[in-house]
Amino acid sequence: MSTWSISPSRDAVFSVCVFVRLPQLFSTCVAFSLVADMGFQRGAIGNWSMSFWSICFTITLIISIVELCRLGSEFPFFWYNISITYACYAALLCLSASIIYSITYIQLVPYGPYRDRAIAATAFSCIASVQYVTEVARMRVWYKLKEIFFYVHTTRALLKVLETFVAGLIFAFLSSTSLYLHQLALEWCVAVYSICFILAAVVFLLDLAEWEYRLLVPFPIFHLVLSLLSVLLYVSALVLWPLYQFSEELGRQPQRPSNGDFGDKLTHDMCAWDQCLAVAVLTAINLLVYVADLGYWARKISVGTEDQPGDS
Structure with missing residues (x-):
């Protein structure tokens, strides 16, 4: 058509x-x-x-x-x-x-x-x-x-929209490289955000172009494996990012500073601590979305169904 x-x-x-x-x-x-x-x-x-x-x-x-x-x-x-x-x-x-x-x-x-x-x-x-x-x-x-x-009215599409959108917000808050370049574990977290975003975007484009069934493996299994990989990667980021940003044992500040790095009040920039907190919260949110995505595809494979017109 x-x-x-x-x-x-x-x-x-x-x-x-x-x-x-x-x-x-x-x-x-x-x-x-x-x-x-x-x-x-x-x-x-x-x-x-x-x-x-x-x-x-x-x-x-x-x-x-x-x-x-x-x-x-x-x-x-x-x-x-x-x-x-x-x-x-x-x-x-x-x-x-x-x-x-x-x-x-x-x-x-x-x-x-x-x-x-x-x-x-x-x-x-x-x-x-x-x-x-x-x-x-x-x-x-x-x-x-x-x-x-x-x-885009199907559940799988809405989940992909949320995954890529939240990842985009994370990248916006990571615009300052000083937040993560000083620590290898934090660089790994940024790599996780990038890898998962690329995987979600590729799957999204495959669906939009209706090329999902040109793959060598069944698309539901392909999607399930990618969702599982993304969940595992995001779990590592959810553990490492707060640990290396807010742990007192590692020389970080667990609470928002009462003075100092609040950003320039004249230009109203966000302080680094607020940016780190925003990334941690968005990481947890996106992990929940990926878990929902994983559960969706696990259910689809278990019952052997695909999205039908009108599936939302």
């Missing part, structure tokens, strides 16, 4: 672009502009949030142009899977930016124009995340009415 034959009509595409994509573009652009206008006062957290909003704005604009020009059939994967999978990630990106920016920046800024801009940017970021969720829900209903199997 070709992508062209299952694509919405031109009127439907125009309606989605006007009533869904245009508000998304407006919200992410406003959030980006408000923080960009703060200059050096926005700090590293502001730059980090701006990168999220700019990515969402740019890709949403590209998707809108592709759909308006009816170029979806030129892509190697089914276009509807690509666009809605992106919407899932965009919703998570905007939501994460809203939460992290608000708790690490707004509460430290005194009342005034900078605080007002930060609050407004957070509000528009929240609006954007709601709009992306709305897009996913609308398209889900549309494809269900057309009786089209929608990969």
